[in-house]
Amino acid sequence: MNLLxxxxxxxxxxxxxxxxIRNWLYEEGYKKxxxxxxxVISVGNLTVGGTGKTPHVEYLIRLLKDKYRIATLSRGxxxxxxxxxxxxxxxxxxxxxxxxxxxxxxxxxxxxxAVGEKxxxxxxxxxxxQPVPEVIILDxxxxxxxxxPSFSILLSDYNRPFYRDYVLPSGRLRERRAGAKxxxxxxxxxxxxxxxxxxxQAITQEINSYAKPATPVYFTTxxxxxPVCFDTKPETFQGPVLLVSGLANAQPLEKYVQHTYTxxxxxxxxxxxxxxxxxxxxISSQFMQVQAKHILVTEKxxxxxxHPDFAAQISRLPIWYLPIEVCFLFGEGxxxxxxxxxxxxxxxx
Numbered sequence: 287m288n289l290l291x292x293x294x295x296x297x298x299x300x301x302x303x304x305x306x307i308r309n310w311l312y313e314e315g316y317k318k319x320x321x322x323x324x325x326v327i328s329v330g331n332l333t334v335g336g337t338g339k340t341p342h343v344e345y346l347i348r349l350l351k352d353k354y355r356i357a358t359l360s361r362g363x364x365x366x367x368x369x370x371x372x373x374x375x376x377x378x379x380x381x382x383x384x385x386x387x388x389x390x391x392x393x394x395x396x397x398x399x400a401v402g403e404k405x406x407x408x409x410x411x412x413x414x415x416q417p418v419p420e421v422i423i424l425d426x427x428x429x430x431x432x433x434x435p436s437f438s439i440l441l442s443d444y445n446r447p448f449y450r451d452y453v454l455p456s457g458r459l460r461e462r463r464a465g466a467k468x469x470x471x472x473x474x475x476x477x478x479x480x481x482x483x484x485x486x487q488a489i490t491q492e493i494n495s496y497a498k499p500a501t502p503v504y505f506t507t508x509x510x511x512x513p514v515c516f517d518t519k520p521e522t523f524q525g526p527v528l529l530v531s532g533l534a535n536a537q538p539l540e541k542y543v544q545h546t547y548t549x550x551x552x553x554x555x556x557x558x559x560x561x562x563x564x565x566x567x568x569i570s571s572q573f574m575q576v577q578a579k580h581i582l583v584t585e586k587x588x589x590x591x592x593h594p595d596f597a598a599q600i601s602r603l604p605i606w607y608l609p610i611e612v613c614f615l616f617g618e619g620x621x622x623x624x625x626x627x628x629x630x631x632x633x634x635x
Contacts, residue, residue: 330428362401525579
């Protein structure tokens with residue numbers, strides 16, 4: 287602990303007490319937790335900030351979409367609207383949030399993408415519409431105790447593991463480490479591809495101190511695809527790059543771009559940054575100043591920059607986005623897949 291964390295620690299005890307009481311009320315039945323007639327898969331984390339939930343939700347979508355009618359439900363962080371909304375071709379990232387918009391653009395016509403800050407009425411709304419989803423994936427809902435998931439997936443960032451963290455505000459935990467016991471599986475995300483079996487075992491032992499007995503622990507890494515140009519007739523992606531990102535933790539991305547391409551400069555913006563015309567002007571100015579040949583953004587930033595209001599500015603810039611996907615280490619992806627699929631056929635707990 288550093289000095290600031292020590293100073294904030296009494297407030298962390300207060301926050302922990304509040305979250306402990308809240309969890310106790312749900313566990314003892316004083317607050318209602320609803321189980322729905324269709325399987326609900328929850329994907330979340332104990333910490334604030336990015337653990338890689340979005341690519342893991344996309345992994346689940348790819349796993350399930352050809353077998354079930356899928357709906358994703360997110361809060362819609364950073365959106366300008368309220369209440370329940372179902373994504374359609376007239377909706378933009380500002381209406382439903384960047385991550386749900388990313389799901390919609392990638393899987394249009396294959397899944398339903400919904401947002402609603404109150405998950406229980408939002409699920410009721412989804413189930414009242416045709417076609418009725420057969421599986422609902424809840425994005426960032428680990429602390430949303432009003433919904434009782436049929437299968438709960440907890441993510442922990444390899445670089446910032448929950449078992450070494452503290453409750454807010456001295457740390458980044460939304461609740462104490464023991465909250466990991468609610469998970470059916472735990473995924474350690476953003477691992478280096480060369481993670482050793484010895485380190486895997488050491489991490490698993492740390493996690494087992496907080497998880498319920500026999501909880502499977504898997505390890506995943508992020509793999510980047512080839513840059514995709516906004517333009518339909520792109521040139522070859524080569525030469526100096528201006529990287530623009532709005533992520534909670536952009537260090538792994540910056541490191542990858544630095545290693546793979548020629549990084550001229552990185553404009554690191556806040557997570558879920560809302561772009562404006564002034565931002566596009568600043569990006570254009572920075573692009574010329576560092577004499578880059580291309581501008582590279584994340585998929586989350588891409589869906590926000592595709593707003594019609596930015597079309598004229600975007601058309602003058604050589605902007606590309608970098609696709610990513612999740613891969614399981616140690617050949618354990620099939621085992622994880624089977625656990626997810628088996629959970630969908632199990633009777634309610």
